[in-house]
Amino acid sequence: xxxxxxxxxxxxxxxxxxxxxxxxxxxxxxxxxxxxxxxxxxxxxxxxxxxxxxxxxxxxxxxxxxxxxxxxxxxxxxxxxxxxxxxxxxxxxxxxxxxxxxxxxxxxxxxxxxxxxxxxxxxxxxxxxxxxxxxxxxxxxxxxxxxxxxxxxxxxxxxxxxxxxxxxxxxxxxxxxxxxxxxxxxxxxxxxxxxxxxxxxxxxxxxxxxxxxxxxxxxxxxxxxxxxxxxxxxxxxxxxxxxxxx
Numbered sequence: 001x002x003x004x005x006x007x008x009x010x011x012x013x014x015x016x017x018x019x020x021x022x023x024x025x026x027x028x029x030x031x032x033x034x035x036x037x038x039x040x041x042x043x044x045x046x047x048x049x050x051x052x053x054x055x056x057x058x059x060x061x062x063x064x065x066x067x068x069x070x071x072x073x074x075x076x077x078x079x080x081x082x083x084x085x086x087x088x089x090x091x092x093x094x095x096x097x098x099x100x101x102x103x104x105x106x107x108x109x110x111x112x113x114x115x116x117x118x119x120x121x122x123x124x125x126x127x128x129x130x131x132x133x134x135x136x137x138x139x140x141x142x143x144x145x146x147x148x149x150x151x152x153x154x155x156x157x158x159x160x161x162x163x164x165x166x167x168x169x170x171x172x173x174x175x176x177x178x179x180x181x182x183x184x185x186x187x188x189x190x191x192x193x194x195x196x197x198x199x200x201x202x203x204x205x206x207x208x209x210x211x212x213x214x215x216x217x218x219x220x221x222x223x224x225x226x227x228x229x230x231x232x233x234x235x236x237x238x239x240x241x242x243x244x245x246x
Contacts, residue, residue: 024152027196031160033105034193035112044157045114051153052118057142059130063122064146064185067176069115074175078187079109081171082164089166104201107164112189117172118147123181143185150188160193213237 013021049066057063069075086106093101109115120143132138147163154161164187172184203210214237219229227234 020156021152024155028151028155029160029196029200031162031189031193031196032108032201033111034160034195034197035108035189035191036194037113038192040114040159040191044159048150048153048157048159052146052150055142055145055149057145058132058138059125061125061129061132061139061142063120063124063139064143065119065121065182067117067119069117069176070113072110075109075115077175078115078164078167078172079107081167081175082107082109084171085166085168100205100207104205104207106166108162108189108191109164112160112162112191114190116150116188116190117176117184118143118150118186118188119178120183120185121181122183140183140185147186147188154190155196158192159190160196162189163187164189213241 012018045068052064052066053062055064069078090098090102120140122139124139129139151161167187169184172178172187173182176184178184197204200210202208214226214234217226217233217237218224219226226237
């Protein structure tokens with residue numbers, strides 16, 4: 001228990017525990033090409049799946065399923081689907097970026113020891129779910145929360161995770177024999193890695209810069225900036241950004 005000013009914070013984590021959470025957040029990377037062949041033990045795999053299963057979900061719907069893919073024939077089919085979608089994607093970029101795009105390794109489907117597809121069952125517990133009445137896509141967002149829980153737990157275990165988003169859902173659904181009401185949300189490549197890059201690959205490559213958080217925070221309404229309307233927060237955000245290294 002710690003006291004800050006006149007406020008006693010009863011449920012705060014110990015400093016070492018907090019540091020572990022933040023370290024996992026700041027050192028998490030989208031891994032594509034650093035996998036090596038070590039097998040993931042069932043004990044570790046169970047832990048990260050439990051972490052994913054404890055994600056927040058709308059109306060406690062828990063719409064996710066986890067398809068664990070070791071079969072190399074299935075993974076080759078997924079890889080072919082990726083190559084098809086990636087060929088389409090290449091043509092969408094301007095000529096000055098196309099060559100650079102083609103040099104990126106954007107998946108580790110065959111190199112990683114395990115692939116996991118996290119899905120969303122849009123019919124789980126019926127058509128009316130608490131919290132999904134006004135926004136029917138909240139079940140999809142819940143499954144994304146499961147993805148992120150798994151990703152952070154995996155990082156804490158020393159496992160790399162890469163999200164392969166360049167696949168058409170219809171092709172992935174056919175390969176994995178998904179029923180019509182089951183939507184593939186994330187296709188993940190999971191495994192131990194040689195290293196975690198110090199920065200996200202696309203940032204290091206100069207593809208896009210990391211945006212400054214203080215420029216993304218508004219107060220009360222859109223484009224009402226915090227520098228003017230909440231200067232102390234603005235200063236703290238700037239100060240914190242300068243105090244950590246990823």
